[in-house]
Amino acid sequence: MSVKVYVPCDAAALSMGADEVAGAIAKQGGSDVQIIRNGSRGMLWLEPLVEVETPKGRVAYGPVGEDDVASLFAADFLSGEDHPLGHGVTEEIPYFAKQERLTFARVGITDPLSLSDYEAHDGLAGLKKALKMKPSEIVAQVKESGLRGRGGAGFPTGIKWETALAQTEPQKYLCCNADEGDSGTFADRMLMEGDPFCLIEGMIIGARAIGADTGYIYLRSEYPHAIKTMRRAIHIMEDAGWLGDDIQGSGTNFHLSVRVGAGAYICGEESSMLESLEGKRGQVKVKPPIPAIKGLFNKPTIVNNVLSLASVPIILDKGGAFYKDYGQGRSLGTQPFQLAGDIKQGGLVEKAFGVTLRELVEDFGGGTYSGKPVRAVQAGGPLGAYLAPDQFDVEMDYEKLAEAGGMMGHGGLVVFNDTVDMAKMARYAMEFCEIESCGKCTPCRVGSVRGKETIEKIMDGENVKDNLALIDELCDLMTDSSLCAMGGLTAMPVQSAIKLFPEDFTERSK
Amino acid sequence: MVTLLNTVEDKVAREVCRQYGDRPEELLEIFHTVQAQSGYISDEAIRTIAHALNRSRAEIHGVASFYHDYKREPGAKKTLKICRAEACQANGSDQLIEEAEQMFGTKLDAKAKDVKLEATYCLGNCALGPAVMVDEALYGRVDAKRLEMIAKKHGAKQKGAAS
Ligand SMILES: Cc1cc2nc3c(=O)[nH]c(=O)nc-3n(C[C@H](O)[C@H](O)[C@H](O)COP(=O)(O)O)c2cc1C
Ligand code: SF4
Ligand code: FES
Numbered sequence: 001m002s003v004k005v006y007v008p009c010d011a012a013a014l015s016m017g018a019d020e021v022a023g024a025i026a027k028q029g030g031s032d033v034q035i036i037r038n039g040s041r042g043m044l045w046l047e048p049l050v051e052v053e054t055p056k057g058r059v060a061y062g063p064v065g066e067d068d069v070a071s072l073f074a075a076d077f078l079s080g081e082d083h084p085l086g087h088g089v090t091e092e093i094p095y096f097a098k099q100e101r102l103t104f105a106r107v108g109i110t111d112p113l114s115l116s117d118y119e120a121h122d123g124l125a126g127l128k129k130a131l132k133m134k135p136s137e138i139v140a141q142v143k144e145s146g147l148r149g150r151g152g153a154g155f156p157t158g159i160k161w162e163t164a165l166a167q168t169e170p171q172k173y174l175c176c177n178a179d180e181g182d183s184g185t186f187a188d189r190m191l192m193e194g195d196p197f198c199l200i201e202g203m204i205i206g207a208r209a210i211g212a213d214t215g216y217i218y219l220r221s222e223y224p225h226a227i228k229t230m231r232r233a234i235h236i237m238e239d240a241g242w243l244g245d246d247i248q249g250s251g252t253n254f255h256l257s258v259r260v261g262a263g264a265y266i267c268g269e270e271s272s273m274l275e276s277l278e279g280k281r282g283q284v285k286v287k288p289p290i291p292a293i294k295g296l297f298n299k300p301t302i303v304n305n306v307l308s309l310a311s312v313p314i315i316l317d318k319g320g321a322f323y324k325d326y327g328q329g330r331s332l333g334t335q336p337f338q339l340a341g342d343i344k345q346g347g348l349v350e351k352a353f354g355v356t357l358r359e360l361v362e363d364f365g366g367g368t369y370s371g372k373p374v375r376a377v378q379a380g381g382p383l384g385a386y387l388a389p390d391q392f393d394v395e396m397d398y399e400k401l402a403e404a405g406g407m408m409g410h411g412g413l414v415v416f417n418d419t420v421d422m423a424k425m426a427r428y429a430m431e432f433c434e435i436e437s438c439g440k441c442t443p444c445r446v447g448s449v450r451g452k453e454t455i456e457k458i459m460d461g462e463n464v465k466d467n468l469a470l471i472d473e474l475c476d477l478m479t480d481s482s483l484c485a486m487g488g489l490t491a492m493p494v495q496s497a498i499k500l501f502p503e504d505f506t507e508r509s510k
Numbered sequence: 511m512v513t514l515l516n517t518v519e520d521k522v523a524r525e526v527c528r529q530y531g532d533r534p535e536e537l538l539e540i541f542h543t544v545q546a547q548s549g550y551i552s553d554e555a556i557r558t559i560a561h562a563l564n565r566s567r568a569e570i571h572g573v574a575s576f577y578h579d580y581k582r583e584p585g586a587k588k589t590l591k592i593c594r595a596e597a598c599q600a601n602g603s604d605q606l607i608e609e610a611e612q613m614f615g616t617k618l619d620a621k622a623k624d625v626k627l628e629a630t631y632c633l634g635n636c637a638l639g640p641a642v643m644v645d646e647a648l649y650g651r652v653d654a655k656r657l658e659m660i661a662k663k664h665g666a667k668q669k670g671a672a673s
Binding site: 225276 | 534535537573576596597601637643647
């Protein structure tokens with residue numbers, strides 16, 4: 001009998017040579033090994049993380065390079081024997097064992113494109129229940145769960161669905177926002193590459209709940225692996241009768257396809273995304289009307305993030321009450337946090353809301369990869385605030401983080417060491433806004449250019465005091481009068497950097 | 511009905527539009543496919559697409575110019591996309607960019623014949639930065655040494671190298 005060896009096909013693992021490692025193991029192992037390309041367990045610093053199935057569980061080795069393969073065989077890794085790269089049983093590694101994996105329950109465990117594997121690991125259980133429920137009952141479960149949108153705005157998913165369900169228009173759409181443009185985030189990508197059926201299952205449940213017969217996954221072009229996996233997964237689900245007309249005799253029709261973005265950050269904003277899905281420039285639209293009433297092609301449309309939709313199957317399977325047992329306050333359930341930047345143990349950590357930033361950065365993350373002290377963390381993507389180490393005891397939930405001046409966003413945390421120049425990061429925030437602005441409103445389009453220039457003057461030591469006052473005014477103007485959060489939140493990283501690290505602006509040697 | 515009298519039709523674009531049923535909402539996919547086949551989106555392609563989708567040329571051009579992905583002129587033989595978003599900056603992408611500029615004798619985002627260095631804003635590999643993408647291959651923890659390996663693997667010519 002051949003031994004099962006898992007080598008991830010996740011893009012992060014591939015970026016460190018997983019294909020070459022899989023090839024080398026297959027070559028040396030021959031018929032002794034059966035290679036399975038799984039998703040990533042999320043311990044990205046250990047990628048490529050090779051796992052061997054043994055009687056005591058899956059045993060992990062990593063990061064494995066092509067050149068390590070011979071020595072792994074020599075140490076008899078196929079029996080789970082010790083090796084300098086060995087970490088013991090994967091699920092006992094503290095980083096993994098301490099997590100609460102609901103949305104990512106299967107990621108890294110299954111073969112992403114094996115429907116039988118999916119079903120053997122509780123896949124389709126939520127959908128099977130949902131197909132026997134009335135749309136209003138599905139919505140009730142999602143409301144009960146307390147699930148809030150994981151794309152950034154944190155709007156209650158159940159309430160959004162309820163609005164769309166109430167529309168009498170026969171044509172409705174369900175769109176998945178897989179534009180994941182925030183630096184420091186990769187959870188959507190990992191989910192789509194590691195458990196694509198879960199997203200599809202969540203979308204079918206959503207489609208039944210609101211009465212949509214057509215769905216799109218708007219997936220960014222920077223994710224070629226996720227695009228391929230999602231498209232293949234959709235075909236597999238179609239062939240198995242889980243997508244199409246009259247799904248499993250339930251009367252629910254749902255046709256799903258992937259649409260590829262074209263490198264515009266703003267297309268992650270939902271109205272811009274819908275314009276883009278219509279084949280237009282991704283310009284932001286004034287709300288109201290909200291998409292749930294008038295969205296794609298002016299029809300009622302739900303836009304939800306990948307993680308919001310992928311959390312729905314377990315909510316339907318185990319019930320809203322089960323899900324809301326996790327978390328605290330008005331932040332219920334779990335959040336897949338992403339540890340990024342200069343971090344020793346970067347990766348995906350799914351935890352109930354309420355875990356502290358310190359636990360994430362220090363206990364899970366292990367400090368910096370460079371070994372230098374941590375100076376700042378940017379939470380919530382490029383429009384999120386910087387936080388300093390004396391704020392790290394903040395509990396990570398929507399409200400508590402906001403009180404501390406931060407933002408949950410899509411759950412990304414970017415760690416910077418003490419060599420970071422915060423004036424440079426503030427300048428970059430303005431530059432990013434300039435590059436990615438949709439151009440519709442002046443405070444964002446022009447303000448970002450002026451902001452960048454003014455910070456450059458500060459960096460050159462030119463009229464620092466006056467220019468800092470100017471930046472502050474400009475930031476307030478952008479916050480108050482931009483049409484969307486692109487211009488409206490760019491002040492967050494800029495003003496937090498100035499407030500927390502004034503010396504980087506006032507004491508420049510130049 | 512306007513005809514394409516006296517204008518050159520772009521055969522690739524014409525066929526791609528047909529493939530997508532001449533539907534305007536498929537415009538992004540049409541651009542992606544034309545670019546994959548022709549390397550860029552030419553003026554003729556814009557005109558052909560506008561005609562096929564029954565839209566104005568200005569409108570089609572407006573969409574192409576909105577998105578960073580679409581190239582309106584022939585590009586370099588190889589494009590190396592280097593991430594310069596925050597998480598990669600935290601891991602030294604600025605230095606990597608300088609080294610790459612030296613290595614290939616070009617500037618970030620400058621026009622180039624052989625190798626173009628293109629700034630990109632997050633490749634979803636933020637725990638393993640700096641990240642680089644060539645064609646559809648993703649690389650993590652890229653330093654000068656790894657960049658050299660990547661260039662070799664993809665046949666990206668370094669400065670001074672014999673052609
Ligand atoms: C500039 C900007 C970029 C955004 N990018 C994304 C994104 O990449 N992915 C996402 O899901 N939501 C993004 N959003 C939020 C969406 O507008 C929207 O709130 C979300 O997709 C709704 O889904 P949810 O309720 O499930 O979070 C962005 C918003 C703004 C203003
Ligand atoms: S704030 Fe910026 S991105 Fe948003 S609508 Fe205005 S110009 Fe467009
Ligand atoms: S910031 Fe560079 S890959 Fe995400």
